[in-house]
Amino acid sequence: MSLPHLLLVDDSEAVLAFEKAALSGHYAISTATTGREALAKAPQIEPAAILLDLSMPEMDGDEVLAHLQDDAALRHIPVIIISSEKLRAEACLRNGAKAFLPKPIRAQELLPLVERVLEETRAQARAGNVAVLFVTVGKIELGFPLESVRNVLHQTATRPLPLGPSYLTQMFELHGEPVAVLDLAHRLGVEHAQPVVERKLVVVERDGVRIALCVDEVRDPEELAQDEVTPRERLGGSQHGALGQALLAVAKTARGALPLIDPRALVSRELLRKLASGLRAEAAR
Known part of the structure; x- marks a missing residue:
């Protein structure tokens, strides 16, 4: 060096x-x-x-x-x-x-x-820097603030969770705690690029409920300077497409402009309450 x-x-x-x-x-x-x-x-x-x-x-x-x-x-x-x-x-x-x-x-x-x-x-x-974990889903690459991520796992065996929407129908246990699996490709309306056994699970937590986002690839964490990140409020548009309220900012990277999202915001609080009840019920079975 x-x-x-x-x-x-x-x-x-x-x-x-x-x-x-x-x-x-x-x-x-x-x-x-x-x-x-x-x-x-x-x-x-x-x-x-x-x-x-x-x-x-x-x-x-x-x-x-x-x-x-x-x-x-x-x-x-x-x-x-x-x-x-x-x-x-x-x-x-x-x-x-x-x-x-x-x-x-x-x-x-x-x-x-x-x-x-x-x-x-x-x-x-x-x-002023932001640590980011970038993931890919199909042909889409996006980033999660590293502070929101609890674990990154290889795809594991799951069992049905018969209460959520079509992108939230599986669960597994991590250290004895139930974790719901959110299929991010399905949530964004795209197709996975990797077979199930090659996918990764990015575990986040919101209001005490653990959710694992199923993605195709996970890159090593990156640190972005403050001037490389444009906050949501300075971006054009009102709904920001499929990302909706989850969009936090857009990052300038060597791979182009990439969205940064709060993965916890991909599940509404109302759905989260139902999910918490369902997870407890399934874990008790």
Whole structure:
């Protein structure tokens, strides 16, 4: 795995050499000796962080920071101010910089500071992410929020559940608890692509009732960034087809735009109450 890339910006070759010596081995390093050079390199190398001096020829660090903050493609890059000018550095912190280290630099302070800023940046990015389990049914691929999923099982033996609609007529027991099987292909009006023995069961729970959605394939979980997910309220249309109220959002993936649904919402609360009674009755038999 490649090392995170840092862009060091300072008009002093001595400062750049010191920073490189302290950080090399932990990070890949690029340097710039002017603000304009830094702005030219930043979109090319997409650094994990920029260490930025303030007093430089052609363009000061304050102006470099302002340009970075104004650019939607660059403003996510954390900037660490390296300067002897405390008041200017504090102003930069108010304007988007993530940290400040005063000159003269100490090696024992520089590396921990960079590590902290990068970890905080990663934590902030993760906080807005959505973990998703994508499944396929016939030719349809859709995703479930991973937090809604309790288990993923291979297709198992089932027995009839004679009370639900046509897509909800089977059940099985999991750890002694009854689980209803919802045939997602039937629910969406498509044909399964896999024979019964090759299918998977994705177990979810709503209001204390466990439901296993029968699907053809299950992919490994994926983590989507916040800007890769368009919430339901920003989508056109009113009913959203067969997915109805279960649709949560649409995700941008390498495989195209895919719907994200709440699998628990595929069963109405009224049906759920009947289902709970039926499951208890069947389990007692």
